Amino acid sequence: MPTSSEVQVALPAGVDLHARPAAELVRTAMRFDARIVVRHGDRQADAKSLLAILALGATAGTTLRLEADGPDAPGALEGLAACVAGFA
Amino acid sequence: MVGIVLVSHSSELAAGLAELAGQMAGPGVAIEAAGGRADGGLGTDEDQVKAALVRADGGDGVVVLADLGSSILTVRHLLERRANGHVRLADAPFVEGAVSAAVIASAGAPVEDVARAAEEARDAHKL
Numbered sequence: 001m002p003t004s005s006e007v008q009v010a011l012p013a014g015v016d017l018h019a020r021p022a023a024e025l026v027r028t029a030m031r032f033d034a035r036i037v038v039r040h041g042d043r044q045a046d047a048k049s050l051l052a053i054l055a056l057g058a059t060a061g062t063t064l065r066l067e068a069d070g071p072d073a074p075g076a077l078e079g080l081a082a083c084v085a086g087f088a
Numbered sequence: 089m090v091g092i093v094l095v096s097h098s099s100e101l102a103a104g105l106a107e108l109a110g111q112m113a114g115p116g117v118a119i120e121a122a123g124g125r126a127d128g129g130l131g132t133d134e135d136q137v138k139a140a141l142v143r144a145d146g147g148d149g150v151v152v153l154a155d156l157g158s159s160i161l162t163v164r165h166l167l168e169r170r171a172n173g174h175v176r177l178a179d180a181p182f183v184e185g186a187v188s189a190a191v192i193a194s195a196g197a198p199v200e201d202v203a204r205a206a207e208e209a210r211d212a213h214k215l
Contacts, residue, residue, distance in 0.1 A: 030195035
């Protein structure tokens with residue numbers, strides 16, 4: 001049964017969503033079938049598109065809102081929230 | 089994993105982009121540079137491209153990105169003679185396409201998805 005859910009997660013201090021963290025986020029998102037959207041301010045990006053994630057321009061300490069839609073949406077959000085919180 | 093070949097008129101440009109894309113993709117993706125002529129000048133060397141294709145091919149396919157003009161023609165010419173869908177020339181911007189393709193390849197995606205990730209870079213905004 002398809003489900004849709006949302007979580008919020010803050011980028012850790014000192015970590016902007018630049019090249020390497022963005023790549024890590026995309027790799028994590030690719031493990032799931034769910035369609036995942038990352039929102040930052042009034043912008044949004046497909047979590048599986050590196051260039052879209054980079055264009056969010058999200059900086060350290062700001063909040064990302066993650067929305068997932070699909071059978072594995074809860075696991076996807078859990079995995080992505082852990083990924084973002086674990087950036088160092 | 090799908091491999092990536094970067095073809096440029098300049099060996100420094102191809103090598104630098106391979107380094108950048110490799111940093112983002114991690115060590116699992118074969119990213120091979122084929123830049124410049126055999127004598128070190130600017131240009132494209134078909135034998136170098138062929139060798140890079142062999143090095144990049146781990147069995148899951150290869151996506152090729154090329155910078156401009158004759159490097160595109162060289163790759164097209166090569167692939168016409170061995171067209172089987174296993175090696176794809178992406179119609180994509182060189183830097184953004186390569187980085188995007190490398191990261192998607194690092195997630196274990198198939199060759200069609202890696203080529204698409206490169207080509208989606210045509211529409212990507214930076215700001």
